[in-house]
Amino acid sequence: xxxxxxxxxxxxxxxxxxxxRDSRPPxxxxxxxxxxxxxxxxxxxxxxxxxxxxxxxxxxxxxYTQLLEKTSLTKGLLSSSARRPPAGSAPLSSLLQQSIQLKxxxxxxxxxxxxxxxQIKIKDSVLEEQHARLLQERRCLSxxxxxxxxxxxQVEQVQGQNTALKVExxxxxxxxxxxxxxxxxxxxxxxxxxxxxxxxxNQAAARMNSHNERRSxxxxxxxxxxxxxxxxxxxxxxxxxxxxxxxxxxxNSSSAPSSRSTSPKNEKRDASMERKxxxxxxxxxxxxxxxxxxxxxxxEKRRGHSVCSQEEDLVSPVRICVSARVPARALQVLDAHExxxxxxxxxxxxxxxxxxxxxxxxxxxxxxxxxxxxxxxLDGSTEGITCIEFDPMGFRILAASYSKAAMLxxxxxxxxxxxxxxxxxxxTAARFSSILHQVVTGSADGSIRxxxxxxxxCLQSRxxxxxxxxxxxxxxxxISGHYDGxxxxxxxxxxxxxxxLPAQGKxxxxxxxxxxxxxxxxxxDDCLQLFDLRRWSxxxxxxxxxxxxxxxxSTKAVISPDCCYLAAGxxxxxxxxxxxxxxxxETRLPDKHSSxxxxxxxxxxxxxxxxxxxxxxxxxxxDM
Amino acid sequence: IMADDKDVLRDVWxxxxxxxxxxxxDEVTEREAEAYYLLLPRVSYLxxxxxxxxxxxxxxxxxxxxxxxxxxxxxxPLKWHYPIGVLFDLHASNSVLPWSITxxxxxxxxxxxxxxxxxxxxxxxxxxxxxxxxxxxxxxQVVNDMQKKDHKQxxxxxxxxxxxxFWAMNRKLMxxxxxxxxxxxxxxxxxxxxxxxxxxxxxxxxxxxxGNAYTLGDLLKEMYPAAITNDGEQKRYQVVIxxxxxxxxxxxxxxxxxLSHPDNFLHICVVPTPxx
Numbered sequence: 001x002x003x004x005x006x007x008x009x010x011x012x013x014x015x016x017x018x019x020x021r022d023s024r025p026p027x028x029x030x031x032x033x034x035x036x037x038x039x040x041x042x043x044x045x046x047x048x049x050x051x052x053x054x055x056x057x058x059x060x061x062x063x064y065t066q067l068l069e070k071t072s073l074t075k076g077l078l079s080s081s082a083r084r085p086p087a088g089s090a091p092l093s094s095l096l097q098q099s100i101q102l103k104x105x106x107x108x109x110x111x112x113x114x115x116x117x118x119q120i121k122i123k124d125s126v127l128e129e130q131h132a133r134l135l136q137e138r139r140c141l142s143x144x145x146x147x148x149x150x151x152x153x154q155v156e157q158v159q160g161q162n163t164a165l166k167v168e169x170x171x172x173x174x175x176x177x178x179x180x181x182x183x184x185x186x187x188x189x190x191x192x193x194x195x196x197x198x199x200x201x202n203q204a205a206a207r208m209n210s211h212n213e214r215r216s217x218x219x220x221x222x223x224x225x226x227x228x229x230x231x232x233x234x235x236x237x238x239x240x241x242x243x244x245x246x247x248x249x250x251x252n253s254s255s256a257p258s259s260r261s262t263s264p265k266n267e268k269r270d271a272s273m274e275r276k277x278x279x280x281x282x283x284x285x286x287x288x289x290x291x292x293x294x295x296x297x298x299x300e301k302r303r304g305h306s307v308c309s310q311e312e313d314l315v316s317p318v319r320i321c322v323s324a325r326v327p328a329r330a331l332q333v334l335d336a337h338e339x340x341x342x343x344x345x346x347x348x349x350x351x352x353x354x355x356x357x358x359x360x361x362x363x364x365x366x367x368x369x370x371x372x373x374x375x376x377x378l379d380g381s382t383e384g385i386t387c388i389e390f391d392p393m394g395f396r397i398l399a400a401s402y403s404k405a406a407m408l409x410x411x412x413x414x415x416x417x418x419x420x421x422x423x424x425x426x427x428t429a430a431r432f433s434s435i436l437h438q439v440v441t442g443s444a445d446g447s448i449r450x451x452x453x454x455x456x457x458c459l460q461s462r463x464x465x466x467x468x469x470x471x472x473x474x475x476x477x478x479i480s481g482h483y484d485g486x487x488x489x490x491x492x493x494x495x496x497x498x499x500x501l502p503a504q505g506k507x508x509x510x511x512x513x514x515x516x517x518x519x520x521x522x523x524x525d526d527c528l529q530l531f532d533l534r535r536w537s538x539x540x541x542x543x544x545x546x547x548x549x550x551x552x553x554s555t556k557a558v559i560s561p562d563c564c565y566l567a568a569g570x571x572x573x574x575x576x577x578x579x580x581x582x583x584x585x586e587t588r589l590p591d592k593h594s595s596x597x598x599x600x601x602x603x604x605x606x607x608x609x610x611x612x613x614x615x616x617x618x619x620x621x622x623d624m
Numbered sequence: 625i626m627a628d629d630k631d632v633l634r635d636v637w638x639x640x641x642x643x644x645x646x647x648x649x650d651e652v653t654e655r656e657a658e659a660y661y662l663l664l665p666r667v668s669y670l671x672x673x674x675x676x677x678x679x680x681x682x683x684x685x686x687x688x689x690x691x692x693x694x695x696x697x698x699x700x701p702l703k704w705h706y707p708i709g710v711l712f713d714l715h716a717s718n719s720v721l722p723w724s725i726t727x728x729x730x731x732x733x734x735x736x737x738x739x740x741x742x743x744x745x746x747x748x749x750x751x752x753x754x755x756x757x758x759x760x761x762x763x764x765q766v767v768n769d770m771q772k773k774d775h776k777q778x779x780x781x782x783x784x785x786x787x788x789x790f791w792a793m794n795r796k797l798m799x800x801x802x803x804x805x806x807x808x809x810x811x812x813x814x815x816x817x818x819x820x821x822x823x824x825x826x827x828x829x830x831x832x833x834x835g836n837a838y839t840l841g842d843l844l845k846e847m848y849p850a851a852i853t854n855d856g857e858q859k860r861y862q863v864v865i866x867x868x869x870x871x872x873x874x875x876x877x878x879x880x881x882x883l884s885h886p887d888n889f890l891h892i893c894v895v896p897t898p899x900x
Binding site: 037038039041042043045046047048049050052053054056057058060061064065068071072075 | 628631632635636638639640641642655658660661662663680683721722866867868869870871873874875878883
């Protein structure tokens with residue numbers, strides 16, 4: 001048997017050659033063995049097998065493998081190195097010794113070589129790594145320098161652009177400087193021109209004022225002389241002049257006093273005046289009714305002709321009220337409209353009254369003998385009426401309405417002749433301009449428009465962007481009142497705002513005195529303000545009264561035709577009348593209206609006064 | 625007891641054979657080839673664990689002289705498709721250790737050996753063995769219920785020598801209904817050292833019709849009566865499994881469960897008792 005047997009018990013030498021069968025089975029076979037003895041046998045045998053076949057050789061084989069690796073390495077080295085020639089005659093033993101020594105050294109060297117090779121390998125790998133890093137860094141550097149170059153180019157480009165811009169900017173600056181210099185020059189010239197214009201205007205105004213003053217003084221003097229002569233006549237002879245024809249040529253009002261009207265009515269009035277001389281204390285002339293009657297007759301006659309040439313239009317009569325009478329008594333109270341009455345206006349001849357209301361119609365009333373008689377209705381408006389005005393001749397009526405339009409009627413026709421549309425909100429005011437065939441309207445849309453009646457076209461529109469509540473027209477200017485508490489004066493020729501007069505709160509209405517010298521404004525803070533237009537200044541007189549309360553945003557106040565009184569209706573239904581010269585309340589007329597008074601109107605004759613309110617009612621007042 | 629069973633499984637799995645590989649003298653080499661020593665796993669296959677051997681000898685050879693590697697022991701070409709343990713027990717169980725195997729790189733004996741161009745061939749052979757064994761044990765039910773990855777787990781367990789990975793799956797193949805007392809048939813193969821017949825494989829149940837468990841002795845009596853030594857006779861044969869001789873009264877079912885190779889077969893080698 002060989003040194004080691006695979007299936008043997010693992011004893012290295014078993015010269016006895018005892019087979020497993022011989023040695024083992026007898027023990028279990030001896031009897032009394034457990035059911036699991038076969039398993040124990042297997043476990044034991046397996047352990048034994050592993051001991052002899054596995055454990056014994058495990059280390060040996062490992063070492064061998066390592067040695068094998070080493071020697072193969074060494075061999076590789078040796079085979080490559082040059083072989084030394086044999087020593088020659090040296091004794092064999094020493095050669096052997098040397099050989100052993102050499103082998104030993106070789107082994108050591110080989111080991112060192114291995115170690116060194118290992119180190120070389122490590123260094124190589126480190127070097128390689130560093131090379132790779134270097135390469136990477138170089139690449140990075142080149143990238144960065146590229147980027148740098150690019151950025152530099154960009155910088156240069158931007159600098160170039162900047163220089164170009166700077167040049168451009170300098171040129172512009174130069175141009176601006178030139179333009180500014182020019183502007184300064186122009187401004188100076190403009191100022192000079194303006195000063196010149198103002199000077200001329202002031203001169204003209206002064207001339208006009210003195211002229212007017214002279215004229216009115218002369219007229220007054222004439223009237224007083226006439227009155228005196230009349231009174232004398234009346235007293236001396238009652239009847240002899242009755243045959244005088246009324247058609248003896250009254251071409252204008254200034255000749256009125258010379259009319260020897262001898263109508264029974266006049267007789268009667270004269271008589272009554274004589275009975276009540278106390279009434280005449282304030283009255284400058286007792287003849288005024290008579291004068292006005294003659295005027296009326298004159299115009300009735302004209303109306304009868306029904307031909308109104310342009311010539312006649314141009315020669316508008318100058319109507320002067322010598323004195324107005326302070327109303328004291330309600331002559332008539334009537335429900336004039338179906339709904340609120342917003343506007344009321346006497347015609348210039350004082351015998352016709354127009355009222356307009358929310359019921360969309362304008363009603364015409366004849367004023368005769370202290371009574372209002374309904375004479376006609378003008379319809380055609382699709383919305384409520386806000387403002388009414390007669391033309392100076394009394395043949396046409398201009399009205400503004402909620403329907404964003406203004407309308408013009410001929411007195412004879414019930415449908416409007418012209419409708420002016422263009423405003424974007426309700427029209428609050430419509431007035432005849434001082435220029436023939438032109439009217440001016442103001443609207444809640446904040447614009448003021450100038451219209452040509454012949455073409456029914458808008459000539460001009462001025463936008464204030466502030467609610468315009470009312471406006472009036474003077475010779476050369478348009479004056480508008482606004483909700484922003486400002487009264488603006490416009491040059492009707494230049495279309496520019498020449499002055500702003502601050503008022504107190506929302507302006508609800510404006511009125512111009514008959515001599516165009518004074519402007520009345522009614523404000524929402526329950527006061528009236530009177531401006532002197534001749535002075536072109538902010539000076540004003542303010543009128544207030546206990547109990548007077550401005551009832552709405554469109555309450556209308558008026559100046560009496562003789563410019564001595566101011567009148568306005570209050571929210572409490574009473575009419576308040578102030579004396580301009582004293583600045584005090586002259587009288588208060590309560591009890592006739594049961595709701596807020598929206599508008600009042602004073603007849604140009606000074607004889608009648610009408611107030612209208614929010615509950616359909618109109619009241620005719622007089623001093624008697 | 626169960627711990628013991630587990631130890632048995634481990635010992636079977638980790639069984640190693642010290643082997644010395646020497647290059648065939650006829651091979652053309654550039655210089656002398658050293659012998660190569662290796663501990664071969666008994667349960668694995670030769671071509672699966674000899675990459676290092678091949679590498680070692682290729683160092684001294686020219687590539688044009690190299691053909692498919694094959695092994696030979698004392699004139700017998702070694703079949704790679706038998707487990708290594710079987711080859712050793714069958715051919716060299718009583719020889720001197722380490723087991724000396726000669727390595728050849730030419731003259732492949734096509735008549736005796738199967739070609740093994742890659743490990744996928746080994747895998748296919750291994751899996752087919754498992755399937756065959758399960759067909760005997762469970763009518764293929766268990767192996768067919770497994771997924772592809774479960775099959776892969778068995779193979780990878782063997783290839784990478786992972787005992788736990790292999791047995792986590794192989795456990796299923798070793799189950800059987802308790803009332804039956806064992807598998808349907810025992811997958812076994814009996815190899816004879818001195819015969820040209822490859823092996824004996826027949827149907828054999830683990831339990832007798834009367835309900836008695838069959839033993840290794842019962843199997844041999846049926847399959848190879850000559851292997852059993854009768855009373856008074858000189859022992860002529862050794863019955864070797866995994867390098868040991870289990871007692872004949874060992875229950876066959878238990879042997880099948882614990883001493884089977886990873887291919888699920890119980891490989892039994894009958895070798896002549898060595899004479900002095």
